[in-house]
Amino acid sequence: MTRYLLYRLLHSLVVVVGVTIIVFLLLHHLPGGPARAILGARATPVSIAAFNREYGLDNPLPVQYLNYVDQLLHGNLGYSYKLNISVDSLLSLDLPKTLFLVGISFLIAVIIAVPIGIAQAIRRNRSLDHGLTSVSFLLYSMPTFWLALLLIDILSARLRIFPPEAPQGTTLGQVITDPLALVLPVLTLVLINFALFSRYMRASAIESLAQDYIKVARSKGLPEHKVLWSHVLRNSVLPIVTLLGLSLPWLFTAGLVIEQIFNYPGTGLLFFTSAQSQDYPVELGITIVIAVTTVAGNLLADIAYAVLDPRIRYS
């Protein structure tokens, strides 16, 4: 177990270092380098050289990379010269909002998908199962932005129930004071996650139902609800733990699209506007944070899985 954990930890560390190298190279292979990005397209070679000297950008690349990592380790993700504010301050405002959006959608989706997936597994190949499978299949095939537009068109433009724009505000506290406006972005993300999770839950519950310990539990006369609750459920939610870790990159991607469509003031929207205005320090800072979150998520999922499933711990 300890060896396994150490191996996974080392592996994650290597990946994180790799990500910083990629981001560093991207920053330095942009047309004209960081100086051009900061001083603008009309900067003269003289002013670029002066800038490079001042900020140590004329050092050899490995030295610059070490400086960059040094800054990162001190929690300095860079500075947005376009917005005149540090990337750290931007993220400390926007990241909680994104984590809230992604987190609450994930939670609601799991709460809905787990019982539905189990119900489908129990009534496998009956009309209820087929109906629900078709629904999740249809949702699963929909691109995020198309589903969002559909919901806006139906629930906002035609029925006028929910506003099409997410709540606006600088802090998370301001955002959650307008729950009605939160409905559409959260609903879109929930539906997309639900499609994925219910399929996994169904497959996983079908697998658990076929195990010998279920037969044993039933033949010793355990009531069906106890079989489902303490045997099927507990063994089938394991994949969901891994799924959370694995789906982080995809959650952030869907989050970016949804934040852009609903104008939700989170990291995704910040990333999008920075990409439009070519604010590279912000783009790269967000990329680093999201990549590290992804790696940490995978690591935690692996650890959780090993803790929850003894077969992995001892193999």
Place this chain on the structure above:
Amino acid sequence: MSMFSRPEAVGVTAVVAAETAPDGGAVRSRRRTRISTLGIIGLSIIVVACLFCFVGPLLYHTNQVGSNLAASNLRPGKGHPLGTDDNGFDILGRLMIGGQSSLEIGAAVAVLATTVGVAWGAIAGFAGGIVDGIMMRVVDVILAVPALFLLLILATSVAPSTLELIVVLAFLAWQVPSRLVRGESLSLRTREFVQAVQVMGGGSTRAVIRHIIPNTISTIVVNATFQVADAILILAVLSYLGFGLPPPAATWGGMLSNGSSYIFAGYWWQIYPVGVLIVIVVIAFNFLGDALRDLLDVRLR
């Protein structure tokens, strides 16, 4: 299967197909001898979509370059079966032209990403040891960053041409085939027929090209089919966000983005045809991929 798709997206009907075994039996997909009905449907839709996009414009002539503001935002009716957009472009004709770039880029990305991925994975798996370790860590690193984020950074630093877009999309899509092929390559290299090649003095290159890669062809074909669907999808997202092919190129994502400004005006014909078309084409490729997977008895992961 790749960058933009859901984690472990092994095709849309994967989970449905994976439980054909009766209760108590091991859960395994049943080997089919003929392609499934859904596969035929998928293939038919793809053929029709190709005809629509590439032959359609020859029969149905429209002007997709010069705008005609006098005819903007027309409802579907005479002369314009699906209406016009805010520049006066005929929607039906634009769907065809936009589909050309989607299908071409989707197919090209799948081919390029699969080629690179297969070569990378086969070499890593065959070499094993430290070479394998380094090559696979490179894959892990690229997979750790959500592709859309890297795509937006790359798309802002280079104004993309079709070719650049293909290269960038493929750069973020080759990791999954490389992992799949590496896994098969690892087990194949211990098989007798591969070891026999080496005993007989055949070089590593020969072993990889003549023996490892041909034996992974089913996996490759199935994965490539899913890659097309993913590439079309992410291309649509990119165009929707305004980072796809620059105007005057017509793209499905661009049309959707354009039409979304008029949702509250009730111009449904500017979003529904193109949205439904994207979904149908993506589903068709997933159907085909699922059917091929069952037919060739490939287990992804």
